Amino acid sequence: MSVLKACSKLAENNCASFINGKCLGDISCPVFNQVICEGLRCPYFETAVLPADKNLQESYSVEVLKATARHSSKKCKGCGNTFKTDNYRIQYCGDRCRNHGKKKANRIADSKYRQNEKSALIKA
Template sequence: MALLDKQTLNKVKTLCKTTCCNYIDGGCILTDSPCDYFTKAGGSISCDWFEQCVLPNDSDLKKAYEEQHGISYTETEIGKYSRICKACSNHFKTDSKNTLTCSDECRKALRKKTNNAYYLRQS
């Protein structure tokens, strides 16, 4: 049983041919096999790379694709601990209890601020 109707599958194939960087000469370079969408079971197979990187380029097709596949994506932040960055005050999630900053730039800025405060106290 195909999850995608014929019209949507044809649009997926066209988008795959024109935009997918892994599609070369009818094959997928990630799997070293023919592209899943161009096989007999193409309407019932999904490709993670296509769904995450290629499909967002066409919002109408993405909506139809997700509707027919029954996919609903929710953006979730990964991490156990919710923190507030000491440098920029943005909220972020982390797996480490000791993380103080959200990015390397903020870490460097906080380090610079701490060092400057230390050297000012010394003089």
């Protein structure tokens, strides 16, 4: 049996928030529906229900680490919003923020260049 299937059975049998296939009766349970790999996690399940089975808890942690490594959350350097990416080198959430960041970097570089030119003229 896979780790996610075992976790969904544990949630179905032991989770106090699990009612009729949904978490607290309103939203769908990420553990039961096995969408942990998409970045959705249940803190209640991880702290209250999962510690009952140590082996499963260890396997679950490995599974979650694999899933979060593929889709890590980052903070955009431009707007400050959080976005998900699988590329660790990406710094901006989209083209608009990236272009704004390039313009800002170019302005700073041009300013430093002009400052160096002024100081070279004054020394000469």
